[in-house]
Amino acid sequence: MLKTKILLSLFLIVGTLSSCKKDNYNAEKQAKIDDGLIVDFLAKNSIVAVKHSSGLYYQVLNAGSGNEVTASNTVTVNYQGKLLNGVEFDKSTAPVSFSLAGNLIQGWKIGVPLIKKGGKIRLIIPSALAYKNSSPGAGIPENAVLDFTIDLIDVQ
Template sequence: MFKTRLFLGFFLIVATFASCKKESYNAEKQAKIDDGLIADFIAKNGIAAVKHSSGIYYQIITPGSGDVSFNSSTAVVVNYEGRLLNGNVFDKSSSAATFVLGRLIQGWQIGIPLIQKGGRIRLIVPSTLAYKNQSPGPGIPENAVLDFTIDLISAQ
């Protein structure tokens, strides 16, 4: 009887703690935090970036040429490097990579159409337009602002 009560008591304590939620994700609050981090980062590093109405910051290094009309099913062929704001590289293409634009993080969906074939862009993507409060894998923590350099080889 004592063991049953002890087990039941332990179960209730664990259930109580398990039911306590972390503060729910607030995208608006996180966007303000990210914007401050990005503004600080571009000022400290002398980056001539422009803020897009979406919240990403971008620097068109080479605009490219052509008249690709981008949509969610556009296949883009790119070379890229992704870094955290501390400079750590979390991903880098070793050869040309092909993606469907609509399957990429929102920051890329917004930023890549700002250039054309042969263009190069730097995108500084707030976490709210990347992986939000999720970690997609090792190297990218939750709520991470991401800094990409992307070469658009082709799009169709």
């Protein structure tokens, strides 16, 4: 019985310690890495994009002509999300609506208001404006730069 208690205690201690992830995330260092990856990606794919002061890169494919977008709007969009290696991790199959004030990555909150209703934009989002050093699921690794194409269908 004592051996069982000792083994169980040891197992719990090892399990607890191994589940503690050391957070060595250095935002400044990661921003430089991401920027280099993005600049290289843009050059290799002949994409002309503008760098926003936040570090986000964007390419306005169609500026749109409808209502302007603010942080308090709900937008209806079609979108496709890829990693820089071209692997698609998400795509809308029908128009979806999001509140820009809601639980969205910063890259969307910054990028979507750069176009108007009816517009289309490509956002190359550094990890700091996406999921940082976390992985939200199997399709997106930690520190991932994300490549979104977004059609802005409606603005409410």
